[in-house]
Each structure stands twice: as structure tokens, then as C-alpha cells.
Amino acid sequence: MDCNEARPLLDANADHELPAPDARRVQQHIESCDDCRRASENLRALSGALRAAPYHRAPKLLRARIVAGLPATLDEAPAVSAAAVARNDAPAQAGEIAAAGGPDLAAKAPRRQRRGSWLSTWLDSWLRGFSGSGGSGGFGGPVATGGAGRMAARGGLAALVIAVCAVAVVVTLNLRRPAEFTPFTDELVESHVRAQISGRDIDVISTDRHTVKPWFNGRLDYSPPVEDLAASGFALQGGRLDYLAHQRVAVLVYRYGKHVIDVYVFPQTASGGAARGTDGAVPAALAHDGYSIAHWDAEGMTWWAITDAAPDALSGLETALKARLRGGSERTEAG
Known part of the structure; x- marks a missing residue:
């Protein structure tokens, strides 16, 4: 993000009105640009002064005439x-x-x-x-x-x-919530945002699946499938460990254009109940707090993907991943 993109967003950022992805990008620019940082500090000072200004109540006679x-x-x-x-x-x-x-x-x-x-x-x-x-x-x-x-x-x-x-x-509202959002999806969004804000969203940085997959050995009680989908527009960036639904899970990090996609992978039998609503349904795709979320099952694993990109990005990643898994790339290379 450059100054031309950041300046129109400084007001909203000072008042904490931007979505998390935009706020993160603006803050990163402010930290690297002295002019925008000074402008942001002036806006925050002005906002604080307005909030601290005394409140003048209109006279009762004026209120009566208006009403x-x-x-x-x-x-x-x-x-x-x-x-x-x-x-x-x-x-x-x-x-x-x-x-x-x-x-x-x-x-x-x-x-x-x-x-x-x-x-x-x-x-x-x-x-x-x-x-x-x-x-x-x-x-x-x-x-x-x-x-x-x-x-x-x-x-x-x-x-x-x-x-x-x-x-x-x-x-x-309570009847509709289980079909759309569950505590699991809330936790999923929090995990993704926390990783992006912390700046430590990748534990093992590599585009080589032969480096990422062995890294999980000994850190998990299962072996997650790892595929590089750069040919389909989804480049593997690395992986990390996270804690979701009371257990350790593998997270594969992909890059789609300028967007990060976190893909959480764990066995289908693990956390299955937590990911479902009270009606037993797991939505295939939904949006929550400005993030696109998708879910599917493949190769005995449950996959949850989340990103700030459009939902069709997750559809493309799911299609490309399933095609690679059906092709048996891991089994072919192992043989």
C-alpha cells in the first residue's frame, strides 16, 4: 500500500472503523511512512479532542418547537x-x-x-x-x-x-445461528486473524512440500497431505502449528495474488462435532466478519480454508487440491 491508497483510509483507521485486513495494511504503511504517521497522529489527536469537548444541551423551548x-x-x-x-x-x-x-x-x-x-x-x-x-x-x-x-x-x-x-x-437468531456460524467457525476466524496480526503466521517457510511435510513429523499425531498448487495460482508458502477445537492442527499457508489463505487440516474423526451446528450440518461455504470460509473432506481429512479474498478463490483452491490428491502425487513420488 502506498500513500495514495493509505491517505483516504486514515480517518476511518483513526476511528477503528476499518475491517481487520484493511486496518492491518494501513498500519503497516503508517509504520514505514513518516508523513502518513504524522497525519494519523494528528487525526487521532483531533478525534480525542472532539470526544473530550463539553456537550451543549439545547434549551427545552427549542426542543419543544422542533418536536x-x-x-x-x-x-x-x-x-x-x-x-x-x-x-x-x-x-x-x-x-x-x-x-x-x-x-x-x-x-x-x-x-x-x-x-x-x-x-x-x-x-x-x-x-x-x-x-x-x-x-x-x-x-x-x-x-x-x-x-x-x-x-x-x-x-x-x-x-x-x-x-x-x-x-x-x-x-x-438462535435457530439460524447453528446453520451459519458455530463456535468452531468463530474460533477459526480468531486463529487466522491472530496469526496475521502477530506477524508469525508461518513456522516453517518453504515452497517445497518435501520440506513442509516432514516438518510436521513428531509435532502432530497424524501426517497432513501437503501439495504445492503454484501451477493453479496457489503457491505454497509454508506451514505452522495451531491450536483449534482443543487440539493441535496443521495449517498450510498458501498465497493467492496478494491474499493469504490458511488451510487447516486434521483427520475427519477429530473435532468433527465441534465443527458442526446443533442440526449436524457443516456448511460448505460461508462468510464471517469479512472473511471467506470453505470446508470439504478429502483423503480421510477435514479441510477448512479461510481468506480475505473472494469466495471463488477458495473454490479454485479446493478444485486444484482435490485434483492433485486424486492424482496420488504423494504415492507416486514415494514409489
């Missing part, structure tokens, strides 16, 4: 007290509005109330139907005929509706 000029909503007249609402005291409401914003606002109050009263009318009808009569019943006179009891019933019904909606949203 009164807004289109009618479900709320009744805005600048009224709770006591005036409880006793349905329209003159008191108009008086309070007049005190805040003048006679014009007082003249508008009854009309605003009428336009916002459909919810109250519906609630009254619902309560009467629920009680089984037009004016009395299961709720008794205070609820059916108005007054403080009816206001309490409205508040209780509103709270009930909000609670039901909140439960429905939570249940829906």
Missing part, C-alpha cells in the same frame, strides 16, 4: 406531563404546549391528539372485547370505562407485546 414541527406520530402531544395524560386533560395539555411554544402550538394540540388517537381507540375496543362486554366484565369498570385503570392496562399490553417480539427475535 412540535414534526409530523404526527403514535405519541400524543409531545410537551405534556404524565399527570395531564393520565387524567385526559386536553386543556392542560394545550396550556403546557402554549407555554413552551406559543398559541400556534396550542391550537395544533387537539388536532395532533385526534390524529394520534387511533391506537388508543383500538386498545379500548380490544380491552372491551377481551372483557366480554361493552362497558364492564372481567376487567371491571375502571379498565373498561377509562381512567387510571385503563392507562395501566394499556401500559401492560404494550409491555407484553414488546416482550413477545423480543423473545421471537432472540429465538429466531
Whole structure:
């Protein structure tokens, strides 16, 4: 990344608004460029000064005028007290509005109330139907005929509706999450990001599979297949050990253009349950926090690949890798 690319991103970087890959690239440029570093420090200082500046609250009279000029909503007249609402005291409401914003606002109050009263009318009808009569019943006179009891019933019904909606949203999100993201995929993303940020994403640096594969001997209780796919655009960069789903796993590091692809390899019987959702499904491909993730099984191994490149890059790597494995390159060279 050069200065022309970094300068437009400095503001967002100072406010921590960039995705992790972009933030990492900008930070690397800042560390090597004095001009951009000074500009970044100035932006951070300005941001800190703005956050520390005193907050000026608008006067109540100004707020009342602004609110009164807004289109009618479900709320009744805005600048009224709770006591005036409880006793349905329209003159008191108009008086309070007049005190805040003048006679014009007082003249508008009854009309605003009428336009916002459909919810109250519906609630009254619902309560009467629920009680089984037009004016009395299961709720008794205070609820059916108005007054403080009816206001309490409205508040209780509103709270009930909000609670039901909140439960429905939570249940829906929890039901959808296992099919898309599991704790395993969260851990996968964290492992990939941690390796990139630390600058120690490769333990054994080599493009030679005959160097990378033997390096895992004695460090794992299995032997991961290692293939160099440079002919297909995925050059082997090396490998590393990582800890995922409570076990050591092999990670093969590939380079696709300017993008790094981490490929986690472990036996199919290991961590299989952790990688699945509660419905037992393992998604073949998904996106999480701006990263593309793909999964497949081959040669008795489970493969998980993650990158900040487009998803089709992982599709190409999977196709090239499976073709090499089917060709039996390891067995051919061993023979």
C-alpha cells in the first residue's frame, strides 16, 4: 500500500472503523511512512479532542418547537406531563404546549391528539372485547370505562407485546445461528486473524512440500497431505502449528495474488462435532466478519480454508487440491 491508497483510509483507521485486513495494511504503511504517521497522529489527536469537548444541551423551548414541527406520530402531544395524560386533560395539555411554544402550538394540540388517537381507540375496543362486554366484565369498570385503570392496562399490553417480539427475535437468531456460524467457525476466524496480526503466521517457510511435510513429523499425531498448487495460482508458502477445537492442527499457508489463505487440516474423526451446528450440518461455504470460509473432506481429512479474498478463490483452491490428491502425487513420488 502506498500513500495514495493509505491517505483516504486514515480517518476511518483513526476511528477503528476499518475491517481487520484493511486496518492491518494501513498500519503497516503508517509504520514505514513518516508523513502518513504524522497525519494519523494528528487525526487521532483531533478525534480525542472532539470526544473530550463539553456537550451543549439545547434549551427545552427549542426542543419543544422542533418536536412540535414534526409530523404526527403514535405519541400524543409531545410537551405534556404524565399527570395531564393520565387524567385526559386536553386543556392542560394545550396550556403546557402554549407555554413552551406559543398559541400556534396550542391550537395544533387537539388536532395532533385526534390524529394520534387511533391506537388508543383500538386498545379500548380490544380491552372491551377481551372483557366480554361493552362497558364492564372481567376487567371491571375502571379498565373498561377509562381512567387510571385503563392507562395501566394499556401500559401492560404494550409491555407484553414488546416482550413477545423480543423473545421471537432472540429465538429466531438462535435457530439460524447453528446453520451459519458455530463456535468452531468463530474460533477459526480468531486463529487466522491472530496469526496475521502477530506477524508469525508461518513456522516453517518453504515452497517445497518435501520440506513442509516432514516438518510436521513428531509435532502432530497424524501426517497432513501437503501439495504445492503454484501451477493453479496457489503457491505454497509454508506451514505452522495451531491450536483449534482443543487440539493441535496443521495449517498450510498458501498465497493467492496478494491474499493469504490458511488451510487447516486434521483427520475427519477429530473435532468433527465441534465443527458442526446443533442440526449436524457443516456448511460448505460461508462468510464471517469479512472473511471467506470453505470446508470439504478429502483423503480421510477435514479441510477448512479461510481468506480475505473472494469466495471463488477458495473454490479454485479446493478444485486444484482435490485434483492433485486424486492424482496420488504423494504415492507416486514415494514409489
